[in-house]
Amino acid sequence: MSAIARRILLAGLLGLAFAGTVAQSASAQSDPLPSWNDGATKASILDFVARVTTQGGPFFVPVEQRIATFDNDGTLWIEQPMYVQLAFALDRVKALAPMHPEWKTKQPFAAVLDGDLKALAASGEKGLVELFAATHAGMTTAEFEKIVTDWLATARDPRFKRPYTELVYQPMLELLVYLRANGFKTFITSGGGIEFMRPWTERIYGIPPEQVIGSSIKTRFEMRDAVPVLFRLPDINFIDDKAGKPVGINEHIGRRPIAAFGNSDGDLEMLQWATLGASGARFGLIVHHTDAEREYAYDRKSHVGKLDVALDAAAVNKWTVVDMKKDWKRIFTFE
């Protein structure tokens, strides 16, 4: 769990930032992207979609090849002050603690129970792997799905005091709908856990489980009293981050996307895979978090969602960079 463990660990150490939310109205009847302000960013999206859908045009792409891949954390929903999945893991430790009295004195669990993120960090990668094994493995896939679903129904983001599934970006939801209306198949390809996302992506994003790609642990098929189950094992199967994203995309989709959407250095290789060295129109987009007031502002020096080399690559490769503050009329659905 090294790559994911490290990024989640670092994320956990960030303090919580607080700021007020700004409600904004949106939507122009015939505009497919009403939460996007007019300008070069929005125009680049509309232009790309027009090109690849214009039959007989030089950039026309047949429907079956209209594949678009989206990162999740920081691209479709919030990732500050810590990845939602880390918040889940910490809450699970607290929920399971009564069954594990030994955790009171055993790291990394004691650190979580004491709310001591500094001590959690001190337990290192080994500690975080233990944390994930204790909270993500040791149950069937059906049981884990229920645990995730139940948690999301009650957990609240510390700043916005809302369910995490409401902290998705309204402009990106519109973009997903717009692309699908133009024949695109939309996929998630996230460093986060595939089974952590699947219970809710269809309801929230309109993306079915078979179009979700993510990191995973191994599972084992078993027959239990004539009932088949998949049991979740505490072993890494695949890390869908950085150079792993094109690998995961190839394994799940089997063709190159013609459009990719991310927000951090973890998405660099996915953007390269989608846009470089290929013929025809291609589209890469990076969500740059520039709005500390309405959401968060972070990039090159952030521990979570670090955007540095990918930002430089965007300039070189002519990827669209969303300036959240300037380009998004509205950020969340509830505004």
Next chain:
Amino acid sequence: MSAIARRILLAGLLGLAFAGTVAQSASAQSDPLPSWNDGATKASILDFVARVTTQGGPFFVPVEQRIATFDNDGTLWIEQPMYVQLAFALDRVKALAPMHPEWKTKQPFAAVLDGDLKALAASGEKGLVELFAATHAGMTTAEFEKIVTDWLATARDPRFKRPYTELVYQPMLELLVYLRANGFKTFITSGGGIEFMRPWTERIYGIPPEQVIGSSIKTRFEMRDAVPVLFRLPDINFIDDKAGKPVGINEHIGRRPIAAFGNSDGDLEMLQWATLGASGARFGLIVHHTDAEREYAYDRKSHVGKLDVALDAAAVNKWTVVDMKKDWKRIFTFE
């Protein structure tokens, strides 16, 4: 490559069987399955589809949950006298031999070049892994796709003297179309190589690459002169056979199929995963090869496509068993 290596190895040792083909006419206008003879087998398919698509009925299944998974070798196309992928590997050794003079005296390559399947068998699993590494790895995914496509365009089955892509079962093609017309999403889940199937499954079966699940080797993302590639490594990533099939289905689809179609013991766990311990209407089907004249007849004692415990399980679990000779009016498209 142990599991797959063993079954392919055994398959390679079988002699070639010869028999004449029987041309048959087919198709009744309004019948969605014209190549299936009337009877209990065909009725069970029609009945299942009617149940899950009858809105308001007790067995109605929403469209997004209509997932059907199909084995490939022996279920959708021919697998005798040896898996097509093994024929491909043997041909590749011959094609690459001029660049490898050392192969003339080195096993398992010498055995392949001499056409000595007995010596190939003697090289064991280790030999077969070397064979696959030499023919399936060491190139980019795009290069491998071209190699497979070019080979399929010229290779001919030894008995029917036709391209392998014509040796697909007409009744199963009709079944795929029928299920899709009824809102099903059809997937392949094969022990064969995922990248060996994807170049042609969309054209032949109407199944796009993103709905193909199979065994795979690892790949590595690389930027080569600003062009991204995935390089195929000689290391096993996943074996999609037996208890691996539910694991692969879960990883790729993320929900349980409501119908599964196979032909051998390698499909047992997939059929269990699709049909047992779940509510609602479920459908399992096994293609039993019973027609030595028009195709092949094999089951409990066959080295390739062995059907033994799954045949017993079919009786217990009320899975439909296709008696190819009796149930299929027509076997191949060209008849």
